[in-house]
Amino acid sequence: MNPYAILGVSTNATDLEIKRAYRNLVKRYHPDRQSSEASHDQIAAINHAYDILSDPEKRAHYDRGISAIFFEPVEEDPVEVYKREFKRKRQERDRRAWEQERDRKNATYRVMRLAHIPITIFGVGLMLNDWLTHDGIKFFHIVMSFGAGYIWYQKERTDFAYKLSQYILFIFIITLLVTFS
Secondary structure, three states: OOHHHHHOOOOOOOHHHHHHHHHHHHHHHOHHHOOOOOOHHHHHHHHHHHHHHHOHHHHHHHHOOOOOOOOOOOOOOHHHHHHHHHHHHHHHHHHHHHHHHHHHHHHHHHHHHHHHHHHHHHHHHHHHHHHHOOOOOOHHHHHHHHHHHHHHHOOOOOHHHHHHHHHHHHHHHHHHHHHOO
16 A cells, blocks of 8 residues: 555655645545545545655655555454444435335326326216206316326326325215215
C-alpha cells in the first residue's frame, strides 16, 4: 500500500498538499456521511497514509524504502463486521419487501383497472335509465361512473387512484345489491 497513491499526491508533494488531500478524502469517506463510498477500511488506510506522510522522519524512512514496517495487517473488530453486515442485510430485506409490496399493488391495480371498464358501462347504463324514467339521476351512479372512468383512464398506479378504485368497487357492489334485490 503506497501512502502517496492512497492520498492521491505525488512523491514530491508539499506538506500543505498532503494535508489538503487528507482532509478532502476524510470528508469524502467518513463513515458518518452514510454514503455508499464510506468505509472503515478506507478511513483507516487514509489515516495510516497521512500518519506516515505528515511526519517528516517516517516519510523519509518510507522514501528510502523501509515501508514494510509501516504497514501491518489491520485486524477488524468482529463486532463491527457483524453490525455492518446486519445493517446491510436488514436494508436489503426491507428493500425487497417494499418492492414486493409495490409489485403486488401494481398487479392489483391492473386487475382493478380492467374491472372498472364494465363498472363504467354499468354506471352509465344506470344514469341513462334514471334519466329516461325521469326518476332523476342518483348521486352514487354519477360518482361510480366518473370514478370508474377515471380509473379506466389512469394508466399508472398512484395512491389516490388505488384507493379510489377500491372505493368505486365498494360502491359498485352496494349498487348491485340494491338494484337487483
